[in-house]
Amino acid sequence: MTDRLTIVTWNINSVRLRMPIVEKLLDEVNPDVLCLQETKCPDANFPENPLKKLGYEHIHVHGQKGYHGVATLSRRALGNVERRDFCGMGDSRHIAVDVPFNGSALRLHNFYVPAGGDEPDRAVNDKFAHKLDFMAEMRDWLTGEETSKPAVLVGDLNVAPYEHDVWSHKQLLKVVSHTPIETELMEEVRVAGGWIDAMRRFTPMEEKLYTWWSYRAKDWAKADKGRRLDHVWVSQALEGHIKSTSVLKDARGWEKPSDHAPVIAVFEA
Template sequence: MRVATWNINSVRLRRPLLAELVKALDPDVLCLQETKCPDEFFPLEDLRAFGFPHIAHKGMKGYNGVAILSRLPFEVRDEDPDWCSKGDCRHLGVTLDAPGGAVELHDFYVPAGGDAPNREANPKFAHKLDFVAEATAWCAARGEARRSVLVGDLNIAPLEHDVWSHKAMLDVVSHTPVEVEALGAWQRSGAWHDALRHFVPADQKLYTWWSYRARDWEASDRGRRLDHVWVSQDLIGGLVRHAVLKPARSWPQASDHVPVMVEIAP
């Protein structure tokens, strides 16, 4: 089972790029974030044409939004929380009819947090920390995850080599110590396993995002690993391979994130 995740940064604008993604990664399940599309305008039929007959989406005008496109049947988890009571379309959960038995899949888009890493001065940063804290408490209350996968743009690069310069990034939102600790607590709360770092040792650089602000993103290579795939402990033995589709950052009208995929034998 190949599970991919991509912050597409507008599903309608970048809809043609999905053909390139499917050609390169051939995912069985594709989780999207930042679809920026109200549900009534979501391009369902166009996306089904890429080979995904089963689609769930949760969107709003102009920003946020998540979607799950799948070749495997699934049931939507309607009972999952409305994080921070904002109704801002940042999470979608499904139960997949996967080989070997049902797999619970969660697609998250964590708030970016604005520019200032200060809870009191920056409401966006406070929202980010509150969101992660709620998700952590929810996972802890449910106990250790079982046959579960959690993916998405979590907007935190936790490890030293998840950013281009650990020292330079310590006071930059996405790599501050308070965010790193918060993400670690979330990961520990469900005993989640970092599937990308399962394949790429922690002492090696690993990025999934490069800023639009860079004149030449590839030459400067000032990246961050903001996109994640976590699996429950009982799926670790089924991890087969991973892919980070770095060439996607050079696609026409590219997203600033690139697709990430993990193959699992569940």
């Protein structure tokens, strides 16, 4: 019997503000697991009840008031919950769970990497320094035992690593999210753990691929000046099980949207 697992990752930019489109996504896509980032919600105030009514009874959150925050909700029972505090900052930027799959389990990491502010210079921008330190800790931790098993890493990594992950490679080389120091460090994180960039497995490197469009554009769809900030990585042990990835671009045009679109990943065993 085939085991089919659908995981969606989405920076929701305030879960309470955008509950109508969270419910819309769950109703239309019907994923097994939804990983949210930038929930901006203390754990005690997370809106569990409407999600449980839709069948997502297994909810684990790591939140804080007004900033950051991640949540993983699932139709399947989740185990071995871990909330890692990167850089000792006390920020809610990571949660990991075990998800039943293929008679066993896969480790699912849900990340919200710091955006890094506006100036790509750690000497004058503490936010940028924090972003680089955060990724360096990811690189040093996510190796060996953590990545030798079936594992998936999703989330808003706030880096568009490749040339066609942005609307203009040349114009964004000095813009935070696509500077060489960020893209090279993000590649170090991926390679150190032997992670496979699942989205680029299904969309060739020479094709444009975006998950984020700024609110500042009057007509985001027409301008289409996007960046791929949201990612799905899989460990080598799952290479044969990732069957598809896709960006639900339409969601960027839903009522009161996030500036990010959901990314859908399908696994089969």
